[in-house]
Amino acid sequence: MPTRRSSRVPFSSAAELLAHDAGRGLPLWQHAVAYECQRGGLTEERVHAMMVDIVRILKRSIAQGIAGTSHADRVLGHQSGRFADLLAAGRSLDGGALDTTVLYVTALMEVKSALGVIVAMPTAGACAALPGVVIAVAERLGHDDDAIARAFLAAGLVGAFIATAWTFAAEVGGCQAEGGAAAAMAAGALVTLAGGTTPRAVAAASMALQSMIGLICDPIANRVEAPCLGKNVMAAANALACATMALAGFDEVIPLDEVIETARRVAGQMPRELRCTALGGLSITPTSLAIQARLEAARAGCGKAGCGCG
């Protein structure tokens, strides 16, 4: 949304939001619309319409991913099609919405890796958890694009609090800043999708981020594919569980703002090797290094059998 130098927002932390909400039973998306209108000088209708556009973009990308994508400089192939085949054959482990979530998360990650159109919500590496789980659950519950747009708006407000107090950058915070933020945003969105109140959505976001504290960033072969796919799936599954727990009234114990501050503090205690530098974790396994060498040789044009230039 457009922001001007003179922009003001009605609240910039979860605590300020909850004070503003004052137990009125409003859904988080209504506060998100008020936030975006004030920040960007937009009408409510414009805010909603822009988010519906994003929903439709993401649905097209999911379909594109399942149909199949390709890109030379990539670690993983077309796996979402295989997952769709498994579901169609009735051979899944009956994960319900989680099955569809895994399919959609995988499809979006593949579109991202093929340099297709994705929405960085909140980042490219963690682009799939939030839309994957929200669209999967929405379809299962019979919700339309308008309802998904409202859930995404709620997610955006959780993300705004994280970005205001901290960061989405894995180079600063490790994967807890990318996947953790995605999980927190998705949890708030799912509570909103289910008709939950603002305090419950914020509680879900807190629980989801708590479960991601300390998650390192260690991309295999220095590409944002693996373990990123698994971490996106984990963030989505975590969000689904935390949203359901929040709807049941579970106690998040630690307020969201304190959890964000904790993630920021933990990030400061993490070595740089574990923060998106590809200098630690899975990035430096023999297999990762071999894949990286193969891909980089191919990019340089000397990876073909019989080339002999290396």
Ligand code: SF4
């Ligand atoms: S492991 Fe690193 S690159 Fe992959 S999603 Fe997490 S933060 Fe992004």
